[in-house]
Structures are given as C-alpha cells and as structure tokens.
Amino acid sequence: MDVGDPVVKLENVRKQYGSFIAVHQADFSIGRGEFFAMLGPSGCGKTTTLKMIAGFEQPTAGHVFLEGEDVSHTPPHKRNVNTVFQQYALFPHMSVFDNVAFGPRSKKLPEAEVKTRVAEMLDVVRLGEFAQRRPAQLSGGQQQRVALARALVNYPSALLLDEPLAALDLKLREAMQIELKRIQREVGITFVFVTHDQGEALTMSDRIAVMSEGRVEQVGAPVDIYARPETLFVAGFIGSANLLPGTIVSSDGGGTRVLLLDGTEVVVAAGNSASSAALSQGNQVTVMLRPEQVVLGGEGAMKVFVTGCKREGAFCGRNSVHALARLCSVHVGRVARNCWFHFYQRRFHRGSAVVIAASSSYPSHQRTT
Amino acid sequence: MTRAHDSKQKWGRRGINGFAVAAMLYLFAPIFMIVLFSFNNPKGRFNIVWNGFTLKNWANPFSHPELTDALVVSLEIAFISTLIATVLGTSIALALSRYKFKGSGGVNLFLVLPLTSPEVVLGSSLATLFLARGVSFGIVTVIIAHVMFQVSFVAVTLRARIRGFDWSLEQAAMDLGASPRRAFWKITFPLILPGILAAALLSFALSIDDFIITFFNAGSLVTFPLQIFGASRVAIPPQINVLATMLLMGSIAILVGSLIIESRRRRLNAGPESKR
Numbered sequence: 001m002d003v004g005d006p007v008v009k010l011e012n013v014r015k016q017y018g019s020f021i022a023v024h025q026a027d028f029s030i031g032r033g034e035f036f037a038m039l040g041p042s043g044c045g046k047t048t049t050l051k052m053i054a055g056f057e058q059p060t061a062g063h064v065f066l067e068g069e070d071v072s073h074t075p076p077h078k079r080n081v082n083t084v085f086q087q088y089a090l091f092p093h094m095s096v097f098d099n100v101a102f103g104p105r106s107k108k109l110p111e112a113e114v115k116t117r118v119a120e121m122l123d124v125v126r127l128g129e130f131a132q133r134r135p136a137q138l139s140g141g142q143q144q145r146v147a148l149a150r151a152l153v154n155y156p157s158a159l160l161l162d163e164p165l166a167a168l169d170l171k172l173r174e175a176m177q178i179e180l181k182r183i184q185r186e187v188g189i190t191f192v193f194v195t196h197d198q199g200e201a202l203t204m205s206d207r208i209a210v211m212s213e214g215r216v217e218q219v220g221a222p223v224d225i226y227a228r229p230e231t232l233f234v235a236g237f238i239g240s241a242n243l244l245p246g247t248i249v250s251s252d253g254g255g256t257r258v259l260l261l262d263g264t265e266v267v268v269a270a271g272n273s274a275s276s277a278a279l280s281q282g283n284q285v286t287v288m289l290r291p292e293q294v295v296l297g298g299e300g301a302m303k304v305f306v307t308g309c310k311r312e313g314a315f316c317g318r319n320s321v322h323a324l325a326r327l328c329s330v331h332v333g334r335v336a337r338n339c340w341f342h343f344y345q346r347r348f349h350r351g352s353a354v355v356i357a358a359s360s361s362y363p364s365h366q367r368t369t
Numbered sequence: 370m371t372r373a374h375d376s377k378q379k380w381g382r383r384g385i386n387g388f389a390v391a392a393m394l395y396l397f398a399p400i401f402m403i404v405l406f407s408f409n410n411p412k413g414r415f416n417i418v419w420n421g422f423t424l425k426n427w428a429n430p431f432s433h434p435e436l437t438d439a440l441v442v443s444l445e446i447a448f449i450s451t452l453i454a455t456v457l458g459t460s461i462a463l464a465l466s467r468y469k470f471k472g473s474g475g476v477n478l479f480l481v482l483p484l485t486s487p488e489v490v491l492g493s494s495l496a497t498l499f500l501a502r503g504v505s506f507g508i509v510t511v512i513i514a515h516v517m518f519q520v521s522f523v524a525v526t527l528r529a530r531i532r533g534f535d536w537s538l539e540q541a542a543m544d545l546g547a548s549p550r551r552a553f554w555k556i557t558f559p560l561i562l563p564g565i566l567a568a569a570l571l572s573f574a575l576s577i578d579d580f581i582i583t584f585f586n587a588g589s590l591v592t593f594p595l596q597i598f599g600a601s602r603v604a605i606p607p608q609i610n611v612l613a614t615m616l617l618m619g620s621i622a623i624l625v626g627s628l629i630i631e632s633r634r635r636r637l638n639a640g641p642e643s644k645r
Contacts, residue, residue, distance in 0.1 A: 103545035
C-alpha cells in the first residue's frame with residue numbers, strides 16, 4: 001500500500017551483523033499522523049528496524065528517508081525523531097521538568113520557550129504537578145508518561161516507541177493503550193510502535209507491519225492482517241487459526257475448490273484468496289479456518305469427528321479452547337469457545353460424528369509454493 | 370524453647386560479640402596509639418614510651434622543618450599523580466565497560482597486574498628503566514611511578530562501580546538531540562562522579578602512603594614516608610604522630626563528607642516508590 005505523504009520511508013533496508021542478517025529487506029512507508037506498529041516475535045528484527053529509523057543502527061544496504069531526506073547515515077542527535085525506550089531511560093539525577101527540558105535545551109532554545117513548552121507537554125501527559133519530582137519518586141505509569149513527554153516536547157517528525165508497555169502490569173497497560181491513543185490524537189504526531197503483543201498492535205494501530213526472522217511478512221490495516229493474511233506466518237501468528245494444507249482442484253469465478261490432505265474437498269469463495277497471483281490446478285495451498293468461523297451444523301458442511309480433548313472445558317485464552325478435534329483426518333487445533341460449548345452441551349463424545357460449517361467471508365487461502 | 374537452648378544462644382552471641390571487639394581492637398589499636406602518642410611528652414628523642422600528657426606537640430606541629438617539607442612534597446605528588454591517574458583510569462574504565470574492542474580482553478587482564486605484582490618488582494624495574502634511559506630521579510619520576518599503580522587502581526575500582534550502568538541513558542540523551550559530548554557531560558559524568566571521587570580519594574591515600582616504589586625512584590627527593598623511615602634510626606619526634614593524626618583527620622573528614630553527599634543523592638534518585 002502506498003502512503004501519500006510518507007514521514008518515514010524504508011527503501012530495501014537490510015541490516016547484517018557478520019553473517020547474521022537481522023533485517024532482510026524492509027521496504028515500506030509510514031504516513032503522516034499514522035499509528036504504525038511493527039509486530040513480531042522476539043528476534044524478528046523489529047527493534048533493529050526501529051533503531052535504524054532512530055539512528056542507533058545504520059543499514060548495511062538500502063536507505064532510510066525521513067520527511068523525504070535520506071538519513072541512512074545521519075547520527076541520532078541530528079535526526080528529528082525521538083524514542084520512548086523500553087525501560088524509559090529517564091535521567092535519574094534530574095527532576096521531571098529537567099528530563100523533559102533536556103531536548104529543547106540541547107537544541108539551545110531560549111529558556112522562556114523551554115519553560116512554556118515543557119509545561120504544555122507535562123499538561124498533555126497530565127503530570128503538571130509532578131514537575132519537581134525525581135523519576136524514582138514516580139510510579140511505573142507516571143515514568144512512562146514522563147518518557148513520552150520528554151520525547152514529544154521536541155515535536156519530532158515521528159515518535160518511536162520500543163515496547164513501551166512491556167514493563168507495565170496488565171491493568172495499567174490497558175489504561176496506557178487508551179492514553180497513548182489520546183495523546184497521539186492530541187499532538188497529531190506519527191507514532192511508530194514496536195511490540196510483540198498482537199492484541200496491542202491490533203487494537204491500537206492504523207497499520208501493522210508483521211515481521212518474522214528479519215522479513216517484513218505483511219503491511220496492512222489490522223482487519224486485513226487478521227482476515228486476509230498474505231503469508232503462512234501471518235496466518236499462524238495473528239490470532240488462532242487452523243491451517244489446512246491442500247491442492248487446488250479447480251479455480252474459477254465461483255471460487256476455488258481445494259482438496260485437503262485427507263480427501264475432503266472444500267470450496268473457498270472467489271473473493272477470499274489472499275494471493276493476488278492466479279491460482280491454477282495443482283497449486284499447493286493452505287486453507288485458513290479461524291475458530292470463530294467454525295459453527296456446528298449447517299448446509300452441506302464438512303464432517304468433523306471429535307476425537308478427544310486435552311483440557312476439557314478449560315479456559316485457554318479469550319476466545320478459543322484447545323479442542324483436539326479432527327477434521328476428517330486433518331487436525332483442527334482450535335475451535336471457537338462457543339463452539340466447544342455446543343460440543344459439550346449436546347453431549348458429543350469422543351468419536352461422535354458432527355457437522356460443521358465455515359461461516360462468513362472466510363476461509364481464505366494462501367499459496368505455499 | 371528450652372532454657373538450655375536459650376543460654377546456648379546467649380553464649381554464642383557473646384562469643385561473636387567478643388570476637389568482633391577483638392577484631393576491631395586489632396584493626397584500630399595502631400591508629401589509636403598514633404593519636405594517643407601525639408599527646409605524649411617523651412623523654413629523649415624517641416616517642417615510644419608513655420611519659421605524660423602534653424599539648425606542646427600540637428602547639429608546634431611544624432617544629433621539625435624536614436618533616437613538614439617531606440609532608441608537603443608528599444601532598445604535592447599525591448595531588449598531581451591522583452589528578453593524572455583519575456583522568457586516565459576513568460577513561461580506561463569507561464572504555465572497558467562501554468565498548469568491546471580489539472584487545473579489551475588483554476587490557477582487562479593486565480589492568481590488575483600493577484596491583485597484584487610485588488611493589489619491589491615494580492619499583493626496581495621502573496628504576497632500572499629510568500637509569501637505562503638516563504632519566505634523573507626526582508619528583509617527576511616519583512609522580513610517573515605513582516601514576517602507574519594509581520591508574521590501575523582507579524580503573525579497576527571504577528569499572529566495578531559502573532558495572533550495570535544503564536548506557537541507554539546516553540542513547541536517550543543523543544536521541545533527544547544532545548551531541549555525544551553533551552550526553553557525556555550532562556548525563557554519564559554526573560552519574561558516575563561519586564564513583565570517580567571515591568576512586569580518586571583512595572588512590573590519593575595510596576600515593577601518600579607508598580614507600581617501596583617511591584624509595585626506588587625518588588633519588589634525593591624525600592617524601593613523608595621516606596623521611597620518617599630515614600629519621601627513625603636517629604629520632605622519632607612526636608610531631609610525626611601529630612602530622613599523621615592530621616592526615617588521618619583529613620581523610621576521615623573527606624570520607625564522612627562523601628558519605629553524606631552520597632546518601633543524599635541516593636535518597637533523591639531512588640525514592641520509596643522505585644522498584645529497582
């Protein structure tokens with residue numbers, strides 16, 4: 001997807017440490033005022049990418065553009081981006097006020113302006129009355145907000161946040177998610193946010209770049225990433241999904257018929273293919289089935305045999321239980337919680353034959369070869 | 370609890386207390402004797418046997434010019450060498466804890482050598498070096514010799530102090546637009562300053578105190594320890610004790626002062642709500 005007015009632009013950026021490639025080929029743009037997340041498991045290169053935008057790392061190849069200017073080899077103090085560090089990195093020997101004033105003072109702004117700017121930013125993060133405290137006298141959430149104010153007071157082109165909520169407990173984290181969104185709306189600055197928490201990324205971001213092993217797997221809006229993953233990794237990483245490999249039997253305007261490994265044939269609607277490439281007979285594909293798409297009964301649905309359950313009735317997360325079911329001979333890892341409830345209510349037993357259907361616009365499928 | 374158990378515990382505690390007192394006595398008795406004998410009114414030239422209380426030594430502490438001169442020389446040397454050693458040692462400690470560079474392992478290893486090798490070896494080999502180069506002995510050679518072991522000392526103690534220093538603070542400063550120089554002077558330096566001062570203080574004491582290495586490299590220069598040693602065969606005036614007590618009080622004053630400053634800083638930088 002192209003962004004009209006990119007604030008940050010990565011052009012074929014690669015980062016290599018010796019023979020280890022931390023980032024393969026990052027190539028995407030971040031638009032003005034966007035809340036952009038880089039999401040992936042640890043070691044996927046998201047923090048390295050962030051550091052290259054901040055200037056703490058330099059790309060081995062490719063270019064980083066900031067407001068249209070090539071800053072690939074510009075040191076951090078000469079780039080107009082600011083970072084909120086994972087552990088906040090507040091200066092312990094300075095008051096909250098002096099912490100926030102550090103940036104403007106480094107830029108040698110007149111002290112009167114420094115004062116008004118700092119006061120204004122402390123109001124934005126609602127820490128006005130704590131200006132004279134030391135960071136150690138604040139709670140974790142307050143420290144976080146000092147770090148935000150300290151970075152935002154410079155009006156950067158983009159604010160970079162490195163797992164900013166990881167150090168907070170669950171309740172505070174949820175409050176800070178809302179707070180971050182409010183602050184972003186208020187200041188209108190582009191936020192680039194690194195996280196390994198998909199819930200965080202899905203709820204907060206305008207767009208997400210999903211990364212894995214140094215590769216950018218997909219860049220898109222949360223709903224696209226969730227419903228139309230472009231790669232197997234994204235399908236498996238975001239949410240819960242049953243990934244059913246198969247071979248295409250036929251593909252036409254009406255949809256694609258896929259023969260699953262066990263001999264079941266399913267039809268995927270025409271609009272649900274994640275791959276833009278033409279699919280032809282014989283292609284190896286993977287059909288993705290989200291838990292909430294699985295409903296019991298229905299017309300002409302697939303047959304499912306319940307063969308056992310690992311943790312009966314156990315709560316395993318928000319919307320799925322790990323029911324060990326077999327879709328014919330294909331393993332269906334997860335079905336939606338409400339679905340499991342039906343299994344339970346209707347007294348299905350291990351080995352009972354039931355009928356399920358895939359609902360709504362799913363499933364989609366990807367090419368794997 | 371049984372009474373037998375109680376009394377056993379009581380005796381155990383008494384034993385430990387007794388042992389602690391004995392250890393303290395062992396540590397502080399010599400220092401106490403130095404202070405005490407600065408008030409002695411000795412018979413003859415040797416201040417060794419207690420002969421009655423007097424304040425006259427304290428009234429004329431500088432009555433032996435050769436002693437006073439030696440002390441001044443020692444203080445001069447200590448000031449200059451500590452200054453040089455602190456700058457060099459701090460740089461080494463920062464480089465070692467901050468960066469991994471070619472040879473940093475070697476530097477790490479050899480850094481402790483001047484502290485662990487016998488002073489006789491260091492002193493004599495340094496003297497040979499000066500002799501071979503035709504350098505004449507004097508205050509410069511003594512300062513060079515002192516800086517040598519002080520650098521190691523400052524670097525080693527400071528490296529231990531700044532282990533675990535959060536270098537992301539410096540990154541944060543640069544991220545906020547500070548040049549590397551400003552980041553160092555505004556952030557890193559103030560935070561490691563207490564460690565630097567402590568290391569400097571201790572290495573200052575090492576310099577004042579050094580005998581063996583100084584002896585080999587002093588030539589005709591006489592420092593305080595050399596003067597006392599040389600004079601002790603002829604006379605031990607109580608002024609030695611007076612000057613020594615003054616030094617002692619000076620270092621205690623610095624120590625207490627630094628403790629007060631340090632605890633105030635710590636209170637400010639780590640409030641009750643801090644988790645780390």
